[in-house]
Amino acid sequence: MDWRRFAIILFVIVIMFGTVVLIGVSQNSPLVIITSMIATTIAVATPLTLGALCGLYCERAGVVNIGIEGTMLGAAFFGWLASIYMNTIFHFPAMPSLIVGVIAAILTGGLFALLHAVLSITFKVDQIIGGTVINILAAGITGFLNRQLFFGAGSVFHGQIPNAPGVLPTLRVPFLADIPIIGRIFEQQPIAISAIALVIITQFVIFNTRWGLRTRAVGEHPRAADTVGINVIRMRYLNVIIGGFMAGLGGAYFTLESISSFEANMTNGRGFIALAAMIFGNWTPFGAWSAALVFGAAQALQINLQFFRTLIPPQLAVLQNSYVVGLAPYLLTMLILTGLIGKTIPPAADGKPYEK
Amino acid sequence: MQRSDEPGSAKNLGQWLNPLLVPLLAIVTAIICGGLIIQAAGGDPIAAYRGLIQGSFGSPQALSETAVWATPYIFAGLAVAFAFKGGLFNIGAEGQLAFGAVSAALIGYALPGWLHTSLPAYIHIPLAVGCGMLAGAIWGGIPGALKAYTGGHEVINTIMMNYIALNITSFLLNGPMRDPDPLNLSARTPEIAPSARIPPLFNIPDMRVHWGFILALLVAVLIWWLLWKTTLGFEIRTVGANPDAAKYAGINVKRIITITMAISGALAGLAGAIEVTALNYRHELGFSSGYGFDAIAIALLGKTNPYGVILAAILFGAMRNGATRMQFLTQIPIDIISVIQALMLLFVAADAIIRFIYHIRVDEERVVLTRGWGG
Numbered sequence: 001m002d003w004r005r006f007a008i009i010l011f012v013i014v015i016m017f018g019t020v021v022l023i024g025v026s027q028n029s030p031l032v033i034i035t036s037m038i039a040t041t042i043a044v045a046t047p048l049t050l051g052a053l054c055g056l057y058c059e060r061a062g063v064v065n066i067g068i069e070g071t072m073l074g075a076a077f078f079g080w081l082a083s084i085y086m087n088t089i090f091h092f093p094a095m096p097s098l099i100v101g102v103i104a105a106i107l108t109g110g111l112f113a114l115l116h117a118v119l120s121i122t123f124k125v126d127q128i129i130g131g132t133v134i135n136i137l138a139a140g141i142t143g144f145l146n147r148q149l150f151f152g153a154g155s156v157f158h159g160q161i162p163n164a165p166g167v168l169p170t171l172r173v174p175f176l177a178d179i180p181i182i183g184r185i186f187e188q189q190p191i192a193i194s195a196i197a198l199v200i201i202t203q204f205v206i207f208n209t210r211w212g213l214r215t216r217a218v219g220e221h222p223r224a225a226d227t228v229g230i231n232v233i234r235m236r237y238l239n240v241i242i243g244g245f246m247a248g249l250g251g252a253y254f255t256l257e258s259i260s261s262f263e264a265n266m267t268n269g270r271g272f273i274a275l276a277a278m279i280f281g282n283w284t285p286f287g288a289w290s291a292a293l294v295f296g297a298a299q300a301l302q303i304n305l306q307f308f309r310t311l312i313p314p315q316l317a318v319l320q321n322s323y324v325v326g327l328a329p330y331l332l333t334m335l336i337l338t339g340l341i342g343k344t345i346p347p348a349a350d351g352k353p354y355e356k
Numbered sequence: 357m358q359r360s361d362e363p364g365s366a367k368n369l370g371q372w373l374n375p376l377l378v379p380l381l382a383i384v385t386a387i388i389c390g391g392l393i394i395q396a397a398g399g400d401p402i403a404a405y406r407g408l409i410q411g412s413f414g415s416p417q418a419l420s421e422t423a424v425w426a427t428p429y430i431f432a433g434l435a436v437a438f439a440f441k442g443g444l445f446n447i448g449a450e451g452q453l454a455f456g457a458v459s460a461a462l463i464g465y466a467l468p469g470w471l472h473t474s475l476p477a478y479i480h481i482p483l484a485v486g487c488g489m490l491a492g493a494i495w496g497g498i499p500g501a502l503k504a505y506t507g508g509h510e511v512i513n514t515i516m517m518n519y520i521a522l523n524i525t526s527f528l529l530n531g532p533m534r535d536p537d538p539l540n541l542s543a544r545t546p547e548i549a550p551s552a553r554i555p556p557l558f559n560i561p562d563m564r565v566h567w568g569f570i571l572a573l574l575v576a577v578l579i580w581w582l583l584w585k586t587t588l589g590f591e592i593r594t595v596g597a598n599p600d601a602a603k604y605a606g607i608n609v610k611r612i613i614t615i616t617m618a619i620s621g622a623l624a625g626l627a628g629a630i631e632v633t634a635l636n637y638r639h640e641l642g643f644s645s646g647y648g649f650d651a652i653a654i655a656l657l658g659k660t661n662p663y664g665v666i667l668a669a670i671l672f673g674a675m676r677n678g679a680t681r682m683q684f685l686t687q688i689p690i691d692i693i694s695v696i697q698a699l700m701l702l703f704v705a706a707d708a709i710i711r712f713i714y715h716i717r718v719d720e721e722r723v724v725l726t727r728g729w730g731g
Contacts, residue, residue, distance in 0.1 A: 066511060066512075119702075119705075119706050123706045123708040123709060124708070125705050125706045125708070126705065128445055128511060129656065129705040130705065130706070132447070132649070132652055132701075133698060133701050133702045133705055133706075135649070136649050136652075136653065136694065136697070136698040136701060137695070137698035137699070137702065139649070139694060139698075140691060140692075140693075140694030140695035140696075140697065140698045141695055141698075143689075143691035143694060144393075144397070144689055144691035144692050144694065144695050145397065146691075147689035147691060148397045148398070148399070148688065148689050148691075148692075149397070151689075152397065152398060152399065152687060152688070152689065155398075268519075269515065269516075269518075269519050272512055272515045272516070275512060276512055276516075321527060321531075323523045323524070323526050323527035323530075324523070324527065326523050327520055327523050327524075330516040330517075330519045330520050330523075331516075331520065333512065333516050334502070334508065334512075334513055334516045334517075338502055338506040338507075338508040
């Protein structure tokens with residue numbers, strides 16, 4: 001990550017935080033507001049971070065995956081469904097049900113990724129189209145099953161959505177969470193914490209291990225990699241599936257960590273924003289994470305402005321409108337993609353099927 | 357549904373049927389897979405499909421409704437197919453359509469008030485429809501220009517423009533453009549003036565099919581003519597096939613990319629404008645959801661050919677229309693249609709799978725539809 005991009009990220013975050021502090025200062029101390037903003041930012045950046053890591057594994061290996069949106073949606077649904085089945089039908093307690101749900105979500109992500117791998121690597125389908133197929137398929141299947149399983153004839157739930165086993169509990173990072181006021185930042189739910197851990201792990205795996213070197217070789221120059229004995233097809237398959245696990249965990253955030261219910265199309269473009277975060281981060285884990293935090297901050301801004309709505313001065317009445325503030329992440333994504341903020345360089349063989 | 361299209365019989369089919377073979381088999385395979393999913397979910401696939409066909413082709417009214425459904429699909433499918441011809445992937449048909457609808461509605465209900473006079477239909481209708489096209493063209497042209505002049509990939513930009521359009525239309529329909537009728541509880545515009553309404557084809561109750569359907573067919577012919585009989589069309593196809601070659605042939609590639617996306621957006625905007633002026637007489641929030649992705653499936657199913665798009669759009673229109681009847685008869689949720697459509701798209705896009713299943717060897721040239729982030 002070059003200094004210029006880092007400065008821009010810092011600048012944007014400071015502006016967003018500053019806006020809320022200025023508006024809310026009459027009610028709360030700036031430190032409390034900033035702490036709460038940071039905590040919210042980290043939490044809502046979770047699916048973006050994990051989605052970006054999914055894109056990173058895929059594209060470092062040379063496969064473009066725009067199906068992250070659908071993968072997360074599918075994982076969100078099936079993870080939630082698994083937790084409900086465990087809880088309601090098999091009478092598991094809440095916590096084990098939720099863990100089964102997370103595992104189911106991760107596996108669902110892997111399955112969608114496997115489909116993308118089969119399409120794009122084996123059948124050499126246009127990768128953008130392959131991703132679109134996954135997005136449409138996920139929206140269709142989740143929408144269909146969401147109605148059929150609960151309200152369809154012969155439903156084991158007898159026409160009503162049963163109570164979900166709740167959401168994953170908040171964990172406290174030892175010692176850090178005990179610091180007064182800013183300790184709030186270190187009280188996060190497990191998927192949010194895992195996402196940060198996975199950023200660090202991915203950084204290490206991609207740049208410091210033999211696996212990472214091979215992955216990058218396959219994404220930059222598959223023919224050269226093939227000549228020195230690396231199995232291009234196998235490396236691409238495995239990396240796409242690992243990416244799918246990441247997106248699956250990201251999907252679990254929506255229904256098992258954030259709220260305990262499923263709504264049609266609830267991912268709401270987060271998969272695409274994750275892709276933009278990955279591009280802005282120049283295909284590096286820390287870069288992608290910091291970009292995800294910018295989008296997270298934009299969302300935290302929206303949430304906090306809702307909260308402080310009554311304090312917004314009349315000159316800034318436009319900020320009261322959630323539709324207008326809601327434009328921020330999307331406009332930001334477009335701005336980033338114009339390349340006005342420094343050029344990004346994708347892996348050389350990104351999106352090209354490998355023909356022996 | 358039986359495997360009558362075995363390789364043996366495939367050889368006997370005339371050469372004109374060859375390009376239709378893979379899409380047809382893709383449709384059949386998707387329907388079979390959809391049936392298996394219905395079965396697995398505890399439904400009766402035969403009853404479901406019977407309801408579907410009854411609802412879409414079973415009576416003159418059903419046929420009329422199928423045409424009504426197919427109309428926006430033809431326009432939106434043409435929009436996506438047109439962009440594909442220029443090597444561009446327009447996922448933003450949904451936002452362009454919504455903007456076209458909002459603009460047409462605005463001109464439709466507000467213009468007579470602004471001018472303090474009533475307008476004759478032959479001026480008011482073209483104005484409303486034209487403004488809808490213009491709004492779509494702008495909404496499609498922006499990501500086109502961004503692609504051409506900054507390299508920002510149109511796939512993500514058009515999707516972002518969808519969300520931006522959704523936010524803006526939500527804002528407009530809940531605020532400045534909201535129907536002031538005190539009985540109105542939903543986010544919608546007032547009804548457009550009678551002078552802005554496109555009339556139905558027949559003066560029979562329950563036959564809602566309108567002149568927009570005929571217009572859609574004409575526009576498909578026009579797009580075919582534009583692509584294959586004009587210099588602009590040649591330039592668009594050349595840029596789509598090989599931008600480098602186009603550049604060395606002296607074609608202004610950046611200009612063509614922008615124009616392609618603007619025309620594509622205009623077609624999607626037209627879809628929205630016709631829905632407002634010929635069918636709903638107002639724009640309501642949420643009506644346009646799902647058209648964008650359906651349009652992609654239609655364009656690909658129609659092999660990005662304008663006439664193929666018509667056939668695919670009628671198929672999709674029939675499915676959407678019949679689905680209501682199917683749900684009524686069998687309680688199988690309408691959403692199964694989305695699954696079947698995704699499967700159709702899957703099998704059409706991955707025609708290698710279809711060829712693998714049915715052992716077809718067709719030496720068609722591979723068409724590159726889109727490119728990665730680099731170019």
